[in-house]
Amino acid sequence: MKKLNLLTSAGVVLSCISLSTMAEIGNVSNIVERLYPRFGSSWVGDPMPFNNDGTLEVFYLDDARFGSEGFHPWHRTSTKDFRTYADHGEVIPFVEDLQSQELALGTGSVIKVGGIYHAFYTAHNKNLEPYEAIMHATSADMQKWSKHPSHKFFAPDQYEKNDFRDPHVVYIEEEKRYWMLVTARKDGRGVIAKLTSKDLINWKDEGILFENDTVARDSNLECPTLIQYGDFWYLSFSDQWPDRVTQYRIADNPNGPFRKPEVPAVDGRGFYAGKLEQMNGHLYMAGWTPSKQLYQDNGEFAWAGNLVIHQLRQEKNGQLYTQAPEQVEEYFQSTDTPKVSSTTNLNENALKFEKGDYQVTSFGKIEGITKIEGVITTSGWFNNQFGITFNVIRDRGRLNITFDKSQDKIFFYNVPLERAEEFKPQITIDHKLKENSKFTIYIDDSVLVMYVDDEIALSTRMYRMQDRTWGIFSNGSNVEFSNLTISKNNRYRK
Numbered sequence: 001m002k003k004l005n006l007l008t009s010a011g012v013v014l015s016c017i018s019l020s021t022m023a024e025i026g027n028v029s030n031i032v033e034r035l036y037p038r039f040g041s042s043w044v045g046d047p048m049p050f051n052n053d054g055t056l057e058v059f060y061l062d063d064a065r066f067g068s069e070g071f072h073p074w075h076r077t078s079t080k081d082f083r084t085y086a087d088h089g090e091v092i093p094f095v096e097d098l099q100s101q102e103l104a105l106g107t108g109s110v111i112k113v114g115g116i117y118h119a120f121y122t123a124h125n126k127n128l129e130p131y132e133a134i135m136h137a138t139s140a141d142m143q144k145w146s147k148h149p150s151h152k153f154f155a156p157d158q159y160e161k162n163d164f165r166d167p168h169v170v171y172i173e174e175e176k177r178y179w180m181l182v183t184a185r186k187d188g189r190g191v192i193a194k195l196t197s198k199d200l201i202n203w204k205d206e207g208i209l210f211e212n213d214t215v216a217r218d219s220n221l222e223c224p225t226l227i228q229y230g231d232f233w234y235l236s237f238s239d240q241w242p243d244r245v246t247q248y249r250i251a252d253n254p255n256g257p258f259r260k261p262e263v264p265a266v267d268g269r270g271f272y273a274g275k276l277e278q279m280n281g282h283l284y285m286a287g288w289t290p291s292k293q294l295y296q297d298n299g300e301f302a303w304a305g306n307l308v309i310h311q312l313r314q315e316k317n318g319q320l321y322t323q324a325p326e327q328v329e330e331y332f333q334s335t336d337t338p339k340v341s342s343t344t345n346l347n348e349n350a351l352k353f354e355k356g357d358y359q360v361t362s363f364g365k366i367e368g369i370t371k372i373e374g375v376i377t378t379s380g381w382f383n384n385q386f387g388i389t390f391n392v393i394r395d396r397g398r399l400n401i402t403f404d405k406s407q408d409k410i411f412f413y414n415v416p417l418e419r420a421e422e423f424k425p426q427i428t429i430d431h432k433l434k435e436n437s438k439f440t441i442y443i444d445d446s447v448l449v450m451y452v453d454d455e456i457a458l459s460t461r462m463y464r465m466q467d468r469t470w471g472i473f474s475n476g477s478n479v480e481f482s483n484l485t486i487s488k489n490n491r492y493r494k
Helices: 022-023 327-333 417-422
Strands: 032-035 043-053 055-062 074-079 084-092 104-113 115-125 131-137 145-147 165-172 177-186 190-199 204-211 221-229 232-241 246-251 272-279 282-292 301-314 320-323 333-335 358-365 370-393 396-404 409-413 427-430 436-444 447-452 456-461 469-488
Touching: 032 333, 043 104, 055 104, 055 282, 055 301, 074 204, 084 145, 084 320, 104 131, 104 221, 104 327, 165 221, 177 221, 190 221, 190 232, 190 320, 204 221, 204 232, 221 272, 232 272, 246 272, 282 456, 301 447, 301 456, 320 456, 358 370, 396 417, 409 456, 427 456
Parallel strands: 104 165
Antiparallel strands: 032 084, 043 055, 043 301, 055 074, 074 084, 104 115, 115 131, 131 145, 165 177, 177 190, 190 204, 221 232, 232 246, 272 282, 282 301, 301 320, 333 469, 358 469, 370 396, 370 436, 370 469, 396 409, 409 427, 436 447, 447 456
């Protein structure tokens, strides 16, 4: 995908935790035990997951932000449990030459044929015309790669020359050949092109596989994947504008037609460039939760951030629901009931609110990697806004996850609620709350991922969350929070 403007101040360097006991993950010096990792001082862009016999290899665009002319070499991490990641470092470098097609690298995919791994990736250089090309490299071990510049090719004639990227290669068993899906443009519209090959070297243009059906038909459809899972084929992509969310479509065969499900997004705009992969019988999607401009909560989302991986549950009709990977639950060792530290709730039960002005019940501070669970019960027809709030100061939360049952939506506001009318929510999620809806929140450093009813996720960034008070609130609603628990992994704290 295309790179957005970089941040303009230095980020916080996160240390890697070296665990000699985790050698089975790989012969590497750095093991990162995190739910939502980044590696060293860089940021994770556009993950490219690849199932390697029960280990999820995640190639990604490394966003170092150090001012070099070139950028985004491919790096690699791997995991078996979604909480321990091996950092394998750089695997495919860019070329520090203003006239090289590979001055910057872009998204692609990895496929294994026999004992050889094949990487297809984007080469990007705005000093050239066309400035985007598809490249090929091979490896016997996923660490040392040989580039094949003679295999380079550009957009076929029917597509616009400078939007041709993000190659995703998949083997179609019925046809005994390989397909390559490419983010492309034709006649001012975003499309996903389909190319085919029998040898992974010579590619034939087979026309458009999918035309943009989102709210902005001119938007590019970035980072596509095509995968069969159960009885259905899934096509995923991220719309480059205006919503910037990862979506998917369902079909009965790889050629489509692809139909839009009732809820086509797996997360909100705090999760981008998600790509599908299956492993051990489960379906996953790997994307990134963005950092923010100037590393401030009131900043706009920037390009690249922390790696976030969702597990997707399939329903009989093909609908996918978003939930946390099952192994993440094993990370937490202690569970407690949060203690009320203050409340403006006039009800005897500090967790039960009745109609009225803004009321909040606050708990302790968020410390380290944390899980918060609870059930939200609403009664009656009148419900305005309620939710979970962070960075609570003098009974006012500065960061708010807000449920609005009247609109069947969930919002994230990076401002206090009394200022919400001045600002649009930074994230909007469509979700119809049940009478009793369960939520689970995972927090790792400044990344928060919330799952609601094991159906939908909301991922976001909150810098002023750690070591600050959190709470629950109501703004004119009849709502009760119950079964509220907080869990931590006490061994690893930031």
